[in-house]
Amino acid sequence: MAIEALVPPLLELIRYTSSGLAKDVVAALQAAGEREEPGSRAHNTFRLMLENVRRAREASAPICQDTGTLIFYVDHGPEVLSFDVEEAIFQAVRLATEKSYLRPNTVDSVTGANIADNVGLGSPHIHLHPTREPGLRVRLMMKGGGCENVGAQYSLPDARIGAGRDLDGVRRCIIDAVHRAQGFGCAPGTVGVCIGGDRVIGYAESKEQLFRSLQDTNPDPALDALEKELTGSLNALNIGPMGWGGKTTILGVKIGQRARVPASFFVSVSYMCWAYRKGELRRDGERWLLDDEPLAAPPPGRTAVPLRVTG
């Protein structure tokens, strides 16, 4: 597949993902709002959050000005060349930045200079998975800095929280991470967790868990039970939206695992803010699907003059 054919659907994936939330997240925020007393601070906050989601979609504007670290998970068949997908993603990111779908949000880590087009060393982040079957699936997560900063990685045993190398220890890590996150990661968030792996794979898997639907079932019954128990019981922390107190502290817990060496036992926790941006683009025969709907042309009226970026 030619690079030129890949760029427009990838650009639309970025625009669409940046300017709204997936249905499962909207439903969870609605349910959380309904649990709060009308007129309370928490109730008003959920009302404003949902209004923001609606307006962002209507205006095709970024739901949050921190358009985040761009993390792409690509599954591609043998007919798609990995370096073509990579190059097409770079081009789509540059175009999305020109069109203000993305903020110039990438800086050189040594000089601090803004990399005007959002394409820098290791950025955007692309995970490539070759598949034997033909086809292409590109999943995009846009993860803001506020929630990325409250992620945590534990090396068990951890005496501070009494966590041993078992599911009770894993559970303690998750509770501790959500408590320490308070409202700083823009609560109510969703936590992606990986048990095991090395430090790199642990975090990568914890983020990939965040692509799961909030309403799904974990194929591992023990992990499914733990996810469902924590999704309810963590609300006892009463952290609430933005950490101002309220009945919903998190929207979901998603737990995966990766094999580990006997000497290590990591628990990696990634926190995703309520502005939980995830999108999936899939090639289906001759057509493209975006979040399971046929890909539509982007709405008109986005003809802004590109931002001039300095420094």
Next chain:
Amino acid sequence: MPRKLELPLSESAVRELRVGDEIEFSGSLVTGRDAAHKYLHSVAHDPSFDGMVRGRFLYHCGPVVRREPDGSWRVVAAGPTTSIREEPYQAQVIETYGVRGIIGKGGMGPKTLAALQKHGAVYVHAIGGLAVVLAHCVTRVHGVYRYEELGPPEAMWHLEVKDFPAVITMDSHGGSLHAEMEAQSQAAARALMEANPFRGR
């Protein structure tokens, strides 16, 4: 009902505000985040910044701003960024420029809390991720300061806002909602760790 406020605010007006108050404020303010604070720390006094912020609010925000074909600016997305990164600089900025409120998210540390108390200012918590609703509150872009040096998200944007919704989470009497929440959720987290329904299974 949120309390309506008009900027600028006097010291006595600011001292009436208490932790937990919901407010909607209107008037002009300035944005400033990491690079702006670093810059302000590097100079003794900046008269242009002083003129924009004295008696008003400083907003921790790196907005997405579009230049329209007629050359005017339009704020597309303008939610708060995490405030704690400015903790080393904030107290001095409040003192030097007579800032009456810091808008951001996540709250700030003890040095800033002490400065709020000493100089009469509040921490105004906006809703993170509320970029479009808050951009709609911006009725006018008065201008942008140090744009060339700092780049678009880091530049100091001088904005007019109307009915900007927020909650006071740190006040000028030493109160902090963040400290209260931290303490009560700490106890709840400990209890939840000990009450594991799966233990022994």
